Amino acid sequence: MDNVRETVLEILSDLTGSDEIKANPDINLFETGLLDSMGTVQLLLELQAQLDVDAPVSEFDRTEWATPNKVVAKVESMQ
Amino acid sequence: MINLQPYENPMYFGYLLIGLLPIIIGMLYEKRFRWYETLFSFCFLVLIFDGPKLGQGIALIGYTIFEVLLTWGYVRYRTRPKGANKTSIFVLAVILSIAPLVVVKFTPLFDPQHPSIFGFLGISYLTFKVVGMIMETRDGMIKEFNILKFLQFLLFFPTISSGPIDRYRRFIKDYDRVPTKEKYLELLEKGVHYVMIGFLYKFILGYFFGTLLLPNIEKIALINGHSNVLGLSWSLVGVMYAYSMYLFFDFAGYSLFAVGISYIMGIQTPINFNKPFASWNIKEFWNRWHMTLSFWFRDYIYMRFVFFMIKHKVLKSRIAIANLGYVVLFLIMGIWHGETWYYIVYGLFHATVMILTDAWLRFKKKHPDLLPSNRFTKVMSVVLTFHVVCFSFLIFSGFLDKLWFGFR
Numbered sequence: 001m002d003n004v005r006e007t008v009l010e011i012l013s014d015l016t017g018s019d020e021i022k023a024n025p026d027i028n029l030f031e032t033g034l035l036d037s038m039g040t041v042q043l044l045l046e047l048q049a050q051l052d053v054d055a056p057v058s059e060f061d062r063t064e065w066a067t068p069n070k071v072v073a074k075v076e077s078m079q
Numbered sequence: 080m081i082n083l084q085p086y087e088n089p090m091y092f093g094y095l096l097i098g099l100l101p102i103i104i105g106m107l108y109e110k111r112f113r114w115y116e117t118l119f120s121f122c123f124l125v126l127i128f129d130g131p132k133l134g135q136g137i138a139l140i141g142y143t144i145f146e147v148l149l150t151w152g153y154v155r156y157r158t159r160p161k162g163a164n165k166t167s168i169f170v171l172a173v174i175l176s177i178a179p180l181v182v183v184k185f186t187p188l189f190d191p192q193h194p195s196i197f198g199f200l201g202i203s204y205l206t207f208k209v210v211g212m213i214m215e216t217r218d219g220m221i222k223e224f225n226i227l228k229f230l231q232f233l234l235f236f237p238t239i240s241s242g243p244i245d246r247y248r249r250f251i252k253d254y255d256r257v258p259t260k261e262k263y264l265e266l267l268e269k270g271v272h273y274v275m276i277g278f279l280y281k282f283i284l285g286y287f288f289g290t291l292l293l294p295n296i297e298k299i300a301l302i303n304g305h306s307n308v309l310g311l312s313w314s315l316v317g318v319m320y321a322y323s324m325y326l327f328f329d330f331a332g333y334s335l336f337a338v339g340i341s342y343i344m345g346i347q348t349p350i351n352f353n354k355p356f357a358s359w360n361i362k363e364f365w366n367r368w369h370m371t372l373s374f375w376f377r378d379y380i381y382m383r384f385v386f387f388m389i390k391h392k393v394l395k396s397r398i399a400i401a402n403l404g405y406v407v408l409f410l411i412m413g414i415w416h417g418e419t420w421y422y423i424v425y426g427l428f429h430a431t432v433m434i435l436t437d438a439w440l441r442f443k444k445k446h447p448d449l450l451p452s453n454r455f456t457k458v459m460s461v462v463l464t465f466h467v468v469c470f471s472f473l474i475f476s477g478f479l480d481k482l483w484f485g486f487r
Binding site (some may be wrong): 017033036037038040041042044045056057058059060 | 378388401
């Protein structure tokens with residue numbers, strides 16, 4: 001489980017280019033502008049490639065994926 | 080026969096109130112009278128599409144039958160035991176679902192005098208809903224087709240003429256549920272509040288800017304415009320502000336009625352406007368302006384386009400893909416508004432501003448010490464965004480067409 005968490009946080013840090021992700025995993029990715037639609041699509045593709053989690057665009061609801069912690073929870077629930 | 084335009088006159092609200100009473104009373108006893116809700120919706124559809132609008136009513140019936148068959152067929156195809164999911168069938172389903180809208184939208188190009196006989200009030204918004212359903216069926220998120228629920232969703236009359244655009248899975252969650260009395264009282268209070276704000280926006284502020292102010296400033300701007308080639312004058316700036324305010328208050332007011340009436344019926348239709356003029360950049364603006372439409376374009380066009388381009392490695396540069404995505408999105412949005420030069424320029428203008436904003440954000444990330452982030456810079460960015468948006472609405476208004484080419 002910890003492995004998933006680490007991978008997700010790593011992907012998010014790479015995509016946003018921000019240290020905030022690991023320092024503050026409850027930060028709102030969309031309200032802060034860290035992640036936009038382009039970033040979201042890249043996130044979904046990375047999840048597919050690295051963790052074999054198949055999340056279609058329809059699955060993506062910004063409120064459910066709003067923070068790094070929520071993304072981790074979502075990915076864990078889909079594995 | 081009485082024919083009513085949705086939310087346009089006091090009579091419509093009077094009938095609404097009478098029709099809503101049994102629903103409100105039922106909900107207070109934690110009951111939904113499904114047959115009454117259906118009858119109520121049906122009566123209002125008749126009121127909107129009868130008499131002089133009968134042609135539109137018949138078009139609506141034909142359209143509904145077509146989309147029912149199409150969606151039913153596609154859901155059936157996708158839920159076959161062998162798990163069929165061909166891209167060609169999906170593309171065909173999407174093309175067929177938008178075909179009626181495309182015909183209606185392009186008829187004026189060939190025959191400007193007569194609107195298409197297939198057209199009716201709200202065809203765009205119904206089409207958006209159906210296309211959303213087909214995409215979610217493709218993604219495996221919608222797994223069954225229930226004709227009654229589909230009709231309730233598609234023809235939900237509070238939002239039929241101009242949205243907000245709801246999503247099937249969200250709508251059905253509300254429709255299937257009967258809220259507790261406490262929860263319903265909360266919805267009722269919010270609903271009534273939204274309708275009241277809607278009155279203020281549409282019938283007072285929208286009326287003031289659109290009916291009292293705008294035509295007068297337009298007249299002055301047309302006269303003053305004669306003094307130079309581009310027709311520039313200070314009154315043109317006035318037209319820009321007055322039109323922008325009118326557009327916001329009129330449409331936000333209408334949307335509040337639709338959302339408010341939905342809430343009173345126990346359906347939490349998503350809101351359409353969230354203080355758009357307080358946005359600090361254009362990306363934020365599109366998260367706050369006509370939200371259900373911009374989210375629809377974001378989720379069903381932009382994100383899918385970008386997903387496809389990256390996955391199939393059509394272009395290497397992510398920046399180029401994002402920028403191309405903006406052009407595709409806003410060009411389609413512009414053409415959807417109508418095939419005139421000013422709607423298309425409006426779309427391209429917004430695509431350009433989005434691209435420049437992304438470039439600016441990247442630049443700022445690389446040079447974090449360039450500008451301080453304080454109250455002053457924040458206010459300046461809101462003021463700048465507001466003016467960029469108002470300028471785009473001046474293009475959108477078509478007034479420049481009148482000003483520049485009106486003499487023809």
